[in-house]
Amino acid sequence: MTEDVPPSALDARVLVLNRNYLAIHVINIRRALTLLYRSAAEVLEVRDGLYANYDFQGWLEMSELRSEEKRSDEDWLRSVNFDLQAPRVVRLVRFDRLPRQSLRFSRRSLFARDGNECQYCGRRFPPQQLSLDHVLPRSRGGDTSWENIVCCCRACNTRKGGRTPREASMTLRNQPRQPDQGPLLARHIQHPKYESWKVFMAAASSPVELR
Numbered sequence: 309m310t311e312d313v314p315p316s317a318l319d320a321r322v323l324v325l326n327r328n329y330l331a332i333h334v335i336n337i338r339r340a341l342t343l344l345y346r347s348a349a350e351v352l353e354v355r356d357g358l359y360a361n362y363d364f365q366g367w368l369e370m371s372e373l374r375s376e377e378k379r380s381d382e383d384w385l386r387s388v389n390f391d392l393q394a395p396r397v398v399r400l401v402r403f404d405r406l407p408r409q410s411l412r413f414s415r416r417s418l419f420a421r422d423g424n425e426c427q428y429c430g431r432r433f434p435p436q437q438l439s440l441d442h443v444l445p446r447s448r449g450g451d452t453s454w455e456n457i458v459c460c461c462r463a464c465n466t467r468k469g470g471r472t473p474r475e476a477s478m479t480l481r482n483q484p485r486q487p488d489q490g491p492l493l494a495r496h497i498q499h500p501k502y503e504s505w506k507v508f509m510a511a512a513s514s515p516v517e518l519r
Contacts, residue, residue: 317383318337325397327399337383347364431461441457447470
């Protein structure tokens with residue numbers, strides 16, 4: 309288990325597909341179960357190279373059959389009366405729109421994009437010891453965007469001040485850019501238990517984000 313994916317089954321994430329089997333976003337397990345219970349979605353399981361669809365009752369029955377032989381790459385939710393396997397992918401049965409074309413810019417996502425690494429000195433820091441730096445300072449017309457913001461430690465931020473990297477004799481380790489997919493999602497998809505997401509992510513024509 310990595311530090312990027314919490315061990316609790318309630319913290320598991322679920323990839324959401326639209327009616328046409330295109331990935332649109334990622335939600336938490338609570339939201340996914342609500343959609344299943346209301347018959348707004350169905351479980352789409354990819355297991356040993358085979359695909360199967362289940363409504364909520366069908367998934368309960370399948371979970372009951374598997375509950376005696378749980379696999380290490382699975383998450384299970386326990387109730388008083390039964391154990392329920394956490395689905396990895398759900399498909400919305402009546403929603404066929406595509407996700408929006410741009411990724412939301414946020415402090416958390418930017419830190420994930422840069423791997424919590426200062427883009428000037430190259431050292432890694434916990435999030436509370438990092439700040440955001442405008443490569444082209446706001447006083448010079450620099451905007452707050454993926455292409456002009458980098459993760460920066462406090463010492464480098466103070467050293468750079470209101471100057472450009474060249475003026476401060478500092479070198480950017482990587483040119484900032486908008487990621488192809490949500491940075492937080494990219495960290496999750498590296499975990500073996502989300503292996504089944506990859507085939508749907510490869511087919512996605514738009515960025516997919518965690519929600």
